[in-house]
Amino acid sequence: MTEPLRLGIAGLGTVGIGVVKIIRRHAALLEARTGRPVVITAVSARDATKDRGVSLKDYAWETDPVALATRDDVDVFVELMGGHEGPARLATEAALAAGKDVVTANKALLAIHGQDLAERAEANGSVIRFEAAVAGGIPVIKSLTESLAGNEITRVMGVMNGTCNYILTQMEATGRGYNALFEECGKLGYLEADPLLDVGGIDAGHKLALLASIAFGTKPAFDDVKLEGIQRIAIEDIRHAADMGYRIKLLGVAQRSARGLEQRMTPCLVPANSPLGQLEGGTNMVVIEGDAIEQVVLRGPGAGEGPTASAVMGDVLDIARGLRISTFGQPAKTLSEEPAAQTGLPAPYYVRMALQDKPGALAKVAAALGDAGVSIHRMRQYDHATTVAPVLIVTHKCTSAMLEQALEALAATGVVEGAPVALRIEEL
Ligand SMILES: NC(=O)C1=CN([C@@H]2O[C@H](COP(=O)(O)OP(=O)(O)OC[C@H]3O[C@@H](n4cnc5c(N)ncnc54)[C@H](O)[C@@H]3O)[C@@H](O)[C@H]2O)C=CC1
Numbered sequence: 484m485t486e487p488l489r490l491g492i493a494g495l496g497t498v499g500i501g502v503v504k505i506i507r508r509h510a511a512l513l514e515a516r517t518g519r520p521v522v523i524t525a526v527s528a529r530d531a532t533k534d535r536g537v538s539l540k541d542y543a544w545e546t547d548p549v550a551l552a553t554r555d556d557v558d559v560f561v562e563l564m565g566g567h568e569g570p571a572r573l574a575t576e577a578a579l580a581a582g583k584d585v586v587t588a589n590k591a592l593l594a595i596h597g598q599d600l601a602e603r604a605e606a607n608g609s610v611i612r613f614e615a616a617v618a619g620g621i622p623v624i625k626s627l628t629e630s631l632a633g634n635e636i637t638r639v640m641g642v643m644n645g646t647c648n649y650i651l652t653q654m655e656a657t658g659r660g661y662n663a664l665f666e667e668c669g670k671l672g673y674l675e676a677d678p679l680l681d682v683g684g685i686d687a688g689h690k691l692a693l694l695a696s697i698a699f700g701t702k703p704a705f706d707d708v709k710l711e712g713i714q715r716i717a718i719e720d721i722r723h724a725a726d727m728g729y730r731i732k733l734l735g736v737a738q739r740s741a742r743g744l745e746q747r748m749t750p751c752l753v754p755a756n757s758p759l760g761q762l763e764g765g766t767n768m769v770v771i772e773g774d775a776i777e778q779v780v781l782r783g784p785g786a787g788e789g790p791t792a793s794a795v796m797g798d799v800l801d802i803a804r805g806l807r808i809s810t811f812g813q814p815a816k817t818l819s820e821e822p823a824a825q826t827g828l829p830a831p832y833y834v835r836m837a838l839q840d841k842p843g844a845l846a847k848v849a850a851a852l853g854d855a856g857v858s859i860h861r862m863r864q865y866d867h868a869t870t871v872a873p874v875l876i877v878t879h880k881c882t883s884a885m886l887e888q889a890l891e892a893l894a895a896t897g898v899v900e901g902a903p904v905a906l907r908i909e910e911l
Pocket residue numbers: 493494495496497498499527528529530548563564565566569570588589590615616617619672673674675676785786787788791
């Protein structure tokens with residue numbers, strides 16, 4: 484019989500248990516597809532006594548993930564614990580040092596230590612695969628590293644955090660509050676162990692840094708990602724944006740130009756009738772643009788047990804078939820260091836402000852914007868029962884520096900209450 488591929492799985496939470504279930508359910512299918520049995524030999528998690536709804540009695544239990552990663556009867560270390568330090572990092576390093584291959588769903592680990600780990604893997608003849616780390620069940624890593632490898636990639640963008648998209652779209656669809664929806668994301672298995680990573684845009688920023696590395700042949704540079712989460716998005720913004728024909732998304736964009744490598748993960752307005760604008764719930768979408776392909780749009784479930792375990796299994800099966808590809812699509816030592824672009828391309832902006840309802844107030848706003856070189860494209864003032872009017876402005880294209888200057892000037896008018904909300908409108 485052909486030698487089985489033996490897995491050691493560290494982490495038996497949402498994703499880990501999903502992987503165990505697929506291996507148990509599809510043993511014959513997996514063997515037929517790869518020509519060899521794919522088996523679990525050992526597992527590890529924090530609590531050995533917990534009922535996880537699936538039998539683990541056939542697998543050796545290791546309390547220490549490092550011991551699991553270096554066992555003689557483990558060919559592939561499957562890291563599904565999370566975290567960029569501690570056991571996830573230590574056990575991954577130990578697995579690579581022992582010449583094991585690694586499959587992980589851990590975007591934080593790779594966005595922060597990916598270059599070092601990729602170099603270690605290559606030095607030891609191992610591979611690291613991480614399809615599940617970006618956009619859950621969508622095969623985006625495979626698309627970039629393999630199917631689209633003949634393209635010069637010009638831009639990668641998308642919605643890559645299921646939690647944020649679920650919260651933003653459900654707030655609009657149901658009028659339910661942020662806290663209830665956040666709780667629901669936990670039940671759906673979307674949330675990171677530290678959910679601030681989700682709503683703070685950090686998780687999606689990790690994913691963008693990984694895609695940018697593969698797309699542009701650069702070392703993963705998470706520190707260069709301009710990050711902003713969805714915490715300050717109010718239901719009024721969601722409703723007003725809809726009224727103007729837009730939807731708010733936590734949108735990632737990575738592109739290289741003469742200005743350097745631009746990477747940003749920020750809440751943006753996108754046209755409501757665009758594919759990105761129509762994305763609901765935990766669904767993710769990644770748009771890849773290249774010189775030969777023009778544009779490819781990938782859409783699918785971005786989080787949760789089944790989709791993420793499916794992506795892990797795709798990597799495991801590639802290893803079983805003998806497919807060995809550099810971590811970021813080219814040898815780690817050939818990845819370049821690209822300077823970070825300091826400014827994005829000019830774009831229109833959505834600005835919402837609370838304006839004192841008195842003669843001349845609007846004229847002061849127009850003058851403040853005009854002095855900063857920001858031109859008004861559309862404007863609406865909403866009905867109000869108080870002395871403060873909600874005012875929305877959509878600007879013509881301007882740079883972020885011009886917008887900053889305009890916001891400072893607005894604050895100095897004396898007619899704008901509090902800080903205006905300003906969001907970039909992404910042209911697709
Ligand atoms: N849940 C999802 O939809 C997705 C998760 N991921 C990534 O997959 C990884 C796992 O995520 P989940 O399964 O959702 O997490 P989880 O919190 O449901 O499970 C984590 C598992 O790791 C174990 N663990 C944590 N720290 C440990 C330690 N120090 N020693 C031993 N075991 C430890 C826990 O006991 C638990 O079994 C993370 O890197 C996450 O970012 C990636 C894509 C989607």
